[in-house]
Each structure stands twice: as structure tokens, then as C-alpha cells.
Amino acid sequence: MKTLKPGEIAAYCDVHHRTVSRWIANGQLKGHKLPGRGNYRVQLDDFLAFLQKQKMPMPEALASEASSSVARLLIIDDEPAFRAAIKRALYGKGYDITLANDGFQAGIKLIQLKPDLITLDLDMPGLNGFEVLSYIRQTPEFAQIKVVVISGLAEAELEKSESQWRRCGSG
Structure with missing residues (x-):
């Protein structure tokens, strides 16, 4: 160092x-x-x-x-309040923070930035978090990126979809 x-x-x-x-x-x-x-x-x-x-x-x-040396963080969430809250929580912690408000925009920013860490909402319109996670894990260039899933889904919905997000996450 x-x-x-x-x-x-x-x-x-x-x-x-x-x-x-x-x-x-x-x-x-x-x-x-x-x-x-x-x-x-x-x-x-x-x-x-x-x-x-x-x-x-x-x-x-x-x-x-x-x-x-600065870790690049991509925050993917369709809710502006959640994006802002995550950014606020991590601001000043040594991250270069970029925001994406949907799965399509996330794909573009993934290619441009090649982030070190991603926070990902599962429940988004259009290209949802499951599809984004699946793309990340199936693309060798991105497969090793750490992804933290943050979701506003109810606990029952998360439990129902657990096998789906685990399958996407393990590629």
C-alpha cells in the first residue's frame, strides 16, 4: 500500500x-x-x-x-429514494459511486465501468434484478463481481423466489 x-x-x-x-x-x-x-x-x-x-x-x-485504487460501486435500483439512501450510506467510504435506475441502464454501465461491487434491487420493471444477476454471472468478464442483493420485496415473496435468485447468483 x-x-x-x-x-x-x-x-x-x-x-x-x-x-x-x-x-x-x-x-x-x-x-x-x-x-x-x-x-x-x-x-x-x-x-x-x-x-x-x-x-x-x-x-x-x-x-x-x-x-x-478506488473501488467502483454500481447501485442498481428503480426507486430514486432507495438509490439515494444507499449512496448516502456509502458516500465518503472510498467508493466511486455510479447509479443505474433500471436493468437496461445497468447493463450499459456494467460494460463502461466494470465495477468492483454492485448493489442490486430484484424487483424492477422491464429487465428485473434476476435477469441482471443472471447476465452478470453468465458473462465471464463480470462473473467475479461481488453483488449485494437489496430488495423491497416482502419476506414471503423473497422466500418464494429464493431458488430463482440463488440459481441466478451461482451462474
Whole structure:
């Protein structure tokens, strides 16, 4: 895991290195002290999450490293309130979050983004979550993506469809 010194972070953010040390000391930026002199170090992922949380621009020099180190999350749900709630819950946790409001849009975004993690609603009009999950598991390029099924279906309906979603999920 790549670490950054406060001076490096200061250069990226165009601030004094003491400002970065204060961010760490105040708990705004996750970092750790080295034994001995007590110099700070910050993991790259923690710095990138800090930038996102503070709505600060991504330094161009880190853009390529950021795209490879930030987990890409695709939220697939037809209900705007549920999409927003999931996004809110995961915002600032180090994810690059993308939203899809139906199964068709999800397919397009899957191909474009190749996400690391997907949250998926089963009950959607048109191309439903079962069909999306089946597509993911049957496509070698996507088969290893982690999928978290989140559904507003009643418990009885979920139990009735359990064999269907398990069959889709195991590909």
C-alpha cells in the first residue's frame, strides 16, 4: 500500500505541510505516526477518500492511481429514494459511486465501468434484478463481481423466489 508524507499531500492540495498535520491530528484525514520522531504517513486510499469527502479536486498526478485504487460501486435500483439512501450510506467510504435506475441502464454501465461491487434491487420493471444477476454471472468478464442483493420485496415473496435468485447468483 502506497503511503504519502504530509509534504507530498501539501503539494497536491497547495497548502502548508503543517495544515496537513493538523488535518491528521484533528481526525479529518486518517493517518498514522511513525515510531521515533512521530512523522505522519497517510495511505493513498485514505487521502483519496479525504479528497472526495471534502469535495476537493483530484490532483492530476494521482488520477491514474486513483482509478486503480478506488473501488467502483454500481447501485442498481428503480426507486430514486432507495438509490439515494444507499449512496448516502456509502458516500465518503472510498467508493466511486455510479447509479443505474433500471436493468437496461445497468447493463450499459456494467460494460463502461466494470465495477468492483454492485448493489442490486430484484424487483424492477422491464429487465428485473434476476435477469441482471443472471447476465452478470453468465458473462465471464463480470462473473467475479461481488453483488449485494437489496430488495423491497416482502419476506414471503423473497422466500418464494429464493431458488430463482440463488440459481441466478451461482451462474
